[in-house]
Amino acid sequence: MKTHFFSYRTQIFIASLLLLIIPSTILGITAANQTASTVKEDFSQTMETILTQTDLTLNTLLNDATKIADMHILNNDIRKALITDYDNNLLAYSQDSSMFTKQLIQTNRLNSNVISCLFRSRYDYTFEYNILNAQTHKEILEKMNSWEEKALTSNYHTYFAPIQDSFISGKKILPMVKILYDGYTFKEIGSCYVGIDFSSVETIFNSAKTPGSVIMIFNSHNTLAYCSDSKYINSESSQILFDELSKFSKNIPENDPIQTQTISVGKENYLVNGCLNQTTGWHIVQCLNNKNITQAYQHNLLNYSAIFVFTLLLGLILALFLSRSLTHSITLLCQQMDSQDLNSYKEISVDGKTSNRELQKLVTSFNHLNKRLTESLRQNYTSRLSEQNMYIQMLQTQINHHFLYNTLNSIKSIADIHNEPEIKTIASCMSELLRYNLKKVPVVYLEEEIQQIYRYLTILDIRFPSKFTFDCSIPDDFYSLEIPAFLLQPLVENSVEHGFAQMETDCRINLSANLEDGILHFFLIDNGSGIKPERLKEILYSLENEKSHIENMQQNHHFIGLLNVHQRIQSYYGKKYGLSIESVVEEGTIVDIQIPYMKKPELPNI
Structure with a gap:
């Protein structure tokens, strides 16, 4: 594009557009993209950190619960109680129950993660800890009937049931059911229920929770065991997202610590991270709606668009003011040039109308040219x-040069006849002078x-x-x-x-x-x-x-x-x-x- 065909005003505006406005806008958009990428990376790293902390905390809880469930291996009295039939000796059952309770209290003294536990022997005698009423005791036993079947087919003969609400303590409880085996005969001697306090894991979720994010736990059968936001399981509009998250959970590999994927549901995009807890076989899945990142990017983009419009208007105003001063001075200069009289030299000046040094040089050069001309x-x-x-x-x-020539020649001839050399010389010189003057x-x-x-x-x-x-x-x-x-x-x-x-x-x-x-x-x-x-x-x-x-x-x-x-x-x-x-x-x-x-x-x- 040949800008020299345009006016000064247009050239100044185009120059400001090319040199200032467009580069700054491109840099702004690039910065916004980089910011969005950085935010996305930060969210991803935060999600990975949450998953890692959740996995570690869950392992800590499960280790504490496992210590309770494995007491029969370390304590002979507890083993003996689990293999004893108290059908005709209720007094011994009562004594062993008290012993059981004391041992559980002593073992769990420094372990606040275990809220309650219940041991059931092979003869259906139960030994409990921190079960406050008969109704709770009954509910646990009813659930243990189905949980024990699942534990028999699970890894380490341990089954972790979905998260339960405790109406007494008001806490979330993670139930663990483990089939117990004799350490000597390796025969089944009963089962153990441990109610694990899930609040420490939930605290991690809540402290790092961001708008639009949710954490789900799928058990080893890929059934939802926990969800940090109930609307994702109760809302019909979220069913498609839940199905996608369930597929993602099922496909998490065992050897990959953290799996990351982007899921698209309709017009929404979700950033999903997931990992496998090796102890429980659970899949911990965290989902974040990219709307937050998109909104941040759009907000930055709108800001840069507003800056672009403002800069554009500023460049236009600047071009108008600069070109107005310059073109006004040029107009005055042209008027003075057009009014110049070549018969008399007169300097032109645009003093007081412009501070442009190049224009002053033009005026000076024109004055020099005008003076020389x-x-x-x-x-x-x-x-x-x-x-x-x-x-x-x-x-x-x-008069008539032919007449003068002829007259001077006649004078010269007469002077020659009458022997007048001076007259002859004068006539000859005059003739040559006349000829020289008339040569032009x-x-x-x-x-x-x-x-x-x-x-x-x-x-x-x-x-x-x-x-x-x-x-x-x-x-x-x-x-x-x-x-x-x-x-x-x-x-x-x-x-x-x-x-x-x-x-x-x-x-x-x-x-x-x-x-x-x-x-x-x-x-x-x-x-x-x-x-x-x-x-x-x-x-x-x-x-x-x-x-x-x-x-x-x-x-x-x-x-x-x-x-x-x-x-x-x-x-x-x-x-x-x-x-x-x-x-x-x-x-x-x-x-x-x-x-x-x-x-x-x-x-x-x-």
């Missing part, structure tokens, strides 16, 4: 005007210009015998140089007319040339009356200030030759060249004509 136009105009005035003056005296060639050789001076002075010498002395000391090597026409002859004529106007004799003119640093200097020196200081100051000011050139050329006819030559030199070669004048009253004048060496004069193209 105005000066160049003025120089060209002045040069053209000078040449035009010169040609007009020549044309005013031209802007560039001539230096030799032609010097010959023109000699013709002019020859006529003057005939008019004023022995008044003028002309000395030309220019090396012959310079004669082939190309210079502007009428470069030297008007200055010689100016010396004659103004410098020697009050002198009758001993009028000396010297013309020399000197090459210095690539600049060719022609020195025209006369011993005339000189120029008065105030007049010289006026002339020098006219040479340095172009605006006064035309006025001086029109008002000061006496110095038109100096101004004309100076202007044409600068038009051809540039500002560093031209005339320098030094003069002393009653002593003479030195005119230094400076042009570049070996450079052909050319007028600038406008």
Whole structure:
């Protein structure tokens, strides 16, 4: 996309969009994704920690319960009581019951995890601990009938029944039923029920419970033994999720400590962790609704979207204000450019409207260009005007050049017949002067210009015998140089007319040339009356200030030759060249004509 076709306002907005808004938004979304991933990992690690702690705590409870159930192996009195038939000796049964109770109390003194226990011998005699009433005793025995059958087919002949509610203590109880075998004969001698306090495990669940999470325990037959949130088993809408969790529990491998999986039910996603308790064969499953993570991600995304919109509006406002200041200044600049008059130079300015440094450079560059263009136009105009005035003056005296040529030739023939050499010479010189003036060639050789001076002075010498002395000391090597026409002859004529106007004799003119640093200097020196200081100051000011050139050329006819030559030199070669004048009253004048060496004069193209 080529942005240079757009306005500054659009370019600034696009730049802010590409460089600030979009990258910050992408970084924000990336950060939100990373945050969501981190939260998900943290949840997963937390769930794994909960499962691990649950598994360890459950093993601790089961070890405590196993110690109670294995008392018959360590205590001979308890073993004897379990294998004794008290049918005809109820007193012994009563004594053994008291002994049993004391042993259980002593064994369970430091074990608060076992709430109650009940031993049933092979002869259906029972020995109990912490069973407060006959109703509870009866309920336990009824349940033990079915639990014992399951224990016979379970690992270690131990069965863990689903979690029960204790109406007396108000606690959750994990029932354990174990078939007892004689340590000597390895024959079945009874069964043992242990009521384990499940609150320590439940405390772990509750302390780490998060919204949308649930912990379930499936027994070795993959039947739900415990659920931390009843709505997952009582609600019809959760039945599909429960079925999926049941499948997940059934497929937990025995050798993998923790199994992780994502389950999708409808539009909801659930993060599920599970592990196998090796002691009970239970599957502990924890499920977390990903809605919490999704909501956190959506919340972050909404925040970043709001930041994006705010940044977008801020970038738009910034682009409007910045471009308004810039475009307003450019508009003012264009108006001033369009209103510029090329006939007179005037600087433009946008001061106070902008602090843009580049725009100020543009204004400065335009002012420089405008100044050079105005000066160049003025120089060209002045040069053209000078040449035009010169040609007009020549044309005013031209009348008819064929008539003048024929007339001068007739004069020369008559002078020859009557033996008048001076008249013949004047006629010849005038004819050549006229021919040179009418050539209309802007560039001539230096030799032609010097010959023109000699013709002019020859006529003057005939008019004023022995008044003028002309000395030309220019090396012959310079004669082939190309210079502007009428470069030297008007200055010689100016010396004659103004410098020697009050002198009758001993009028000396010297013309020399000197090459210095690539600049060719022609020195025209006369011993005339000189120029008065105030007049010289006026002339020098006219040479340095172009605006006064035309006025001086029109008002000061006496110095038109100096101004004309100076202007044409600068038009051809540039500002560093031209005339320098030094003069002393009653002593003479030195005119230094400076042009570049070996450079052909050319007028600038406008």
